Amino acid sequence: MNDEERSLRRQLATALLADIGRLTDALTADIRAHSPFYASGRTVSHADLRVTCRRNVELALNDFGELPSSGRHIEAAATETGRLRAEQGVPLATVLQAFRRGGRVIWQALADRMRDRPPAQQRMLGDIAGALWETIDRFSSAMADAYGLTTVELQHREDSRRGSLFEALLDGRGGDPGGGAAAGPAPGGAAGGPKAPRAE
Numbered sequence: 001m002n003d004e005e006r007s008l009r010r011q012l013a014t015a016l017l018a019d020i021g022r023l024t025d026a027l028t029a030d031i032r033a034h035s036p037f038y039a040s041g042r043t044v045s046h047a048d049l050r051v052t053c054r055r056n057v058e059l060a061l062n063d064f065g066e067l068p069s070s071g072r073h074i075e076a077a078a079t080e081t082g083r084l085r086a087e088q089g090v091p092l093a094t095v096l097q098a099f100r101r102g103g104r105v106i107w108q109a110l111a112d113r114m115r116d117r118p119p120a121q122q123r124m125l126g127d128i129a130g131a132l133w134e135t136i137d138r139f140s141s142a143m144a145d146a147y148g149l150t151t152v153e154l155q156h157r158e159d160s161r162r163g164s165l166f167e168a169l170l171d172g173r174g175g176d177p178g179g180g181a182a183a184g185p186a187p188g189g190a191a192g193g194p195k196a197p198r199a200e
Contacts, residue, residue, distance in 0.1 A: 001131075005124055006066065008117075009131060012110055013065025017058065019109075024054040027105045034101055037094045044088060052081060053102065056139070060106065064135045074135070075142040082146030086154065092147050096140060103136035 001009075016023060028050045032039040038049055059074045061067070085095045110132065114125055 001127075004121075005127055008121055008124060009128065010065045010067060012113055012128070013061040013067055015113055016106070016109055017061050017067075020054060020058060023057055023105065023109055024050060026109075027053045027057060027102055030105055031098045031101050035094055035097060037090065038098065043090060044085075056081065057102065057106065060102070060135050060139060063138075064132055074139055078139045078142035079146040082143035082148075083150045085143075086147045086150035092144065095143065095147065099136065099140045099143065103133060106136075107132055 028046070031049065031053070032046070038044060041049075056077060059077050063074045082095070086092075107129065110128060111125070114122055114128070
């Protein structure tokens, strides 16, 4: 990446960050329009979705424009999102789709800003697109890795809980309230184990 492209990416990212509220509104509306799961607002409230979108867009633009961040790294935020959505039982495909919609909305905003740029800068549009989707890809990969690890952890906890209950039954403590308590609560604090991802 040469200095001219670096400068252009910084200018574009700064311009979009100045309009972060409108961009966040556009993204949350787009995600709800393309996902019945998020549109329902049951598992992930609309307020929660908006907060997450704003934070992730801000970090993605900082990364794309190589701007100083608030101390948080894009991979850390993606990991946090992946763990949370796995614990909430949101299907991985649904979360990945939301990330792709986010990349599309940001790209459309960047392309709109590029229309008034000099021809020499417009010729860099392909490189700009590649840089943006590299950022989105790293974000998505970190999220998916965290989602997968969290799913495994939740399953191990549930298997351990069921194993403890089974041992209690074998020991004749099936009717002893202490036997169930020893096994501990199910992941997420609800009986019956971790939430199964919905097929919406």
